[in-house]
Amino acid sequence: MNAILIDCEFVCQTVADLSAFLRNSVRRPIPEADLARWLECAALDGGIKAEQGTATQVYLFHEADTQLLDGFRPHGLTSDIDGKAFNGSVGEFLLAACPAQPDLGTKETLLCETLQGLLRGKQCERMVVVADLKAYGERIHQLADDYPDAPLSYLTLSPTEGTPLPYSLMAALGIRGDELP
Numbered sequence: 001m002n003a004i005l006i007d008c009e010f011v012c013q014t015v016a017d018l019s020a021f022l023r024n025s026v027r028r029p030i031p032e033a034d035l036a037r038w039l040e041c042a043a044l045d046g047g048i049k050a051e052q053g054t055a056t057q058v059y060l061f062h063e064a065d066t067q068l069l070d071g072f073r074p075h076g077l078t079s080d081i082d083g084k085a086f087n088g089s090v091g092e093f094l095l096a097a098c099p100a101q102p103d104l105g106t107k108e109t110l111l112c113e114t115l116q117g118l119l120r121g122k123q124c125e126r127m128v129v130v131a132d133l134k135a136y137g138e139r140i141h142q143l144a145d146d147y148p149d150a151p152l153s154y155l156t157l158s159p160t161e162g163t164p165l166p167y168s169l170m171a172a173l174g175i176r177g178d179e180l181p
Contacts, residue, residue, distance in 0.1 A: 006059065007061055007132055010135075018169055036086050040093075043090045046153045050090045060095065128154070140154075
């Protein structure tokens, strides 16, 4: 089993910013990002191997009042995404929306506690984190430091902290390299 942990508000804002920036470069309307395509690209960028029988649990952490994965299709977190699964070229993806609840803690707390549980359990072949490392990356890095041999990677906006996130998002937005100046 593999795992991808996603901060929904962070990735939605990144898609919005990237779409706005690229719209002028490609000189055409930019569609919503294909969630399945993005997850497959993110998995590969994060080091998940494309093998038959591989399963990847996708945790979509979001604020309690967030109902949509803006900029993506499908985008209804509870109606279209939570509890769903799909098979792709990288294997099976199992999707779980994880809303923050006042009695359970913030979105950041849920993401970090889930990551800690996965790190402790040592059951994952690979873990990929897509989160706002500027906001709470120190906490994530502290967890990772406790498990130096953990198969953990990051998709970020800063190439010095991990694999660049925009590449997988551009693929999901249908933007080809030959469209860029």
